[in-house]
Amino acid sequence: xxxxxxxxxxxxxxxxxxxxxxxxxxxxxxxxxxxxxxxxxxxxxxxxxxxxxxxxxxxxxxxxxxxxxxxxxxxxxxxxxxxxxxxxxxxxxxxxxxxxxxxxxxxxxxxxxxxxxxxxxxxxxxxxxxxxxxxxxxxxxxxxxxxxxxxxxxxxxxxxxxxxxxxxxxxxxxxxxxxxxxxxxxxxxxxxxxxxxxxxxxxxxxxxxxxxxxxxxxxxxxxxxxxxxxxxxxxxxxxxxxxxxxxxxxxxxxxxxxxxxxxxxxxxxxxxxx
Numbered sequence: 001x002x003x004x005x006x007x008x009x010x011x012x013x014x015x016x017x018x019x020x021x022x023x024x025x026x027x028x029x030x031x032x033x034x035x036x037x038x039x040x041x042x043x044x045x046x047x048x049x050x051x052x053x054x055x056x057x058x059x060x061x062x063x064x065x066x067x068x069x070x071x072x073x074x075x076x077x078x079x080x081x082x083x084x085x086x087x088x089x090x091x092x093x094x095x096x097x098x099x100x101x102x103x104x105x106x107x108x109x110x111x112x113x114x115x116x117x118x119x120x121x122x123x124x125x126x127x128x129x130x131x132x133x134x135x136x137x138x139x140x141x142x143x144x145x146x147x148x149x150x151x152x153x154x155x156x157x158x159x160x161x162x163x164x165x166x167x168x169x170x171x172x173x174x175x176x177x178x179x180x181x182x183x184x185x186x187x188x189x190x191x192x193x194x195x196x197x198x199x200x201x202x203x204x205x206x207x208x209x210x211x212x213x214x215x216x217x218x219x220x221x222x223x224x225x226x227x228x229x230x231x232x233x234x235x236x237x238x239x240x241x242x243x244x245x246x247x248x249x250x251x252x253x254x255x256x257x258x259x260x261x262x263x264x265x266x267x268x269x270x271x272x273x274x
Contacts, residue, residue, distance in 0.1 A: 002091030003140075004110030010041040011093045012106075013086070016049070017062060017078055023052030024274075025098040030057050031274035032102035036211075044089050046082065054274070060087060067152045070159035077165050079134065080151055083144035090141050096212075097135040099220045101271050103186075104211035109138060112180065116140055118173045121185045121214070123166065132170035132177050135214040136185055147172050183209035189219060196259045200238045204265045219262075221272045227264035235264065 004010035012033055016026055030043050043057050050059035063081040070077050082095065092115050094106070113119055118139045120132030150172060151158050162168040170177055186192055192204040192213060204224065206213065215221065218230040227235035232251065236244060241261050244250055250257040 001115070003115040004041075004092055004094070005115070007040075008091075010037060010039075010106070010110050011044065011089065011091065012041065013044045013046065013082065013089065013093045013095050014098055015062070015079060015082060015095075016045055016047040016098060018048075021098045023050075026057060027052075027054045027274050028272050029096060029098060029100070029102075030054050032271065033096075033106060036102045036104060037106045044086075044093075046086070060089065063087075067155050070156045077151075077155070077159060079165055080148060083148045084142065085145070086141050092138065092140050094138045095134070095136065097214065099215045100135060101188075101213040101215075101221060101268060102211070103206050103213055103271065104184075104209075106211065108184075109136070109180070109211070112138075113178050116143070116175075117178045118143060118169075118175070119178045119180060120166070120170065122179045122182065124187050124190050130170075130179075131164075132166050132179070133185070133214070133216070134166040134169060135216065136180070136212055137169075143174060144169065146174055183207065184211045186210040186213045188213050188215050188224065189217070192265075193262060196261075199259075199261050199263070200241075203263050204268075206267060221268050224262065224265040224268040225272070227262050229260040229262050233260075235262075238263075 002008050002011065014026060014029060026045050033041065033043060044060050045053060045057050046060045046062050048062050053059055063084060063086060065078070065081050094109050120134055120137040123131040123133040147169065158168060162171065186207050188204065191207050193199055194202045220231065223231055238261065242258065245254050245257040
């Protein structure tokens with residue numbers, strides 16, 4: 001049984017479509033995995049363009065998407081391609097978003113719980129709801145196929161009802177979902193960046209026992225390295241950022257602008273490499 005236990009191959013999957021993420025994201029993900037896992041392991045990238053990927057990465061075509069993806073709807077719904085048949089990739093797989101930073105051992109992500117469990121992160125934005133976070137999740141290939149059938153019937157209706165694909169997975173996964181231990185995953189903005197006003201004086205940190213730092217929203221590792229709150233931001237010295245809030249050089253409310261400041265993060269640059 002290929003479940004990443006007892007010396008079997010630990011299978012990690014990711015998905016890359018369109019032009020948002022270049023091949024360097026996949027290559028650096030592979031490098032981080034290799035430095036933080038007990039072999040054997042293999043990274044499979046399901047993509048519409050495998051150009052530039054490291055030769056040790058197994059390239060697979062994007063699974064067929066037999067329905068119209070929702071439009072003007074939040075959530076990474078194209079991830080639903082991975083819920084069904086994955087060709088020659090079978091057994092238990094660990095999914096990782098392309099923009100995560102691996103900061104500790106990944107071995108326990110394969111031994112936690114039962115191999116048949118669908119395991120997701122706990123979304124820190126909705127603690128009372130207990131909604132899953134799908135930047136890092138584990139599943140047995142094919143177990144989530146019933147979700148594709150529900151989604152296929154009316155993709156836009158599903159998106160309108162659940163808003164995010166991770167809520168859809170949490171509510172509809174056969175047998176329900178389990179959650180990773182809380183400390184294993186850290187949300188970069190919520191758990192790593194110091195609260196205002198300390199974010200003007202201190203660099204973001206890696207919380208104790210964190211294995212993976214996730215980057216939901218419009219802030220990715222290159223932004224953290226440069227000290228940008230999101231990909232549209234421009235890094236400024238602390239006092240210039242404060243002044244920009246009062247002289248019209250801001251894109252949001254004054255309250256948010258003042259709070260949304262990030263110093264360049266050295267450990268992201270150190271860890272995010274091939």
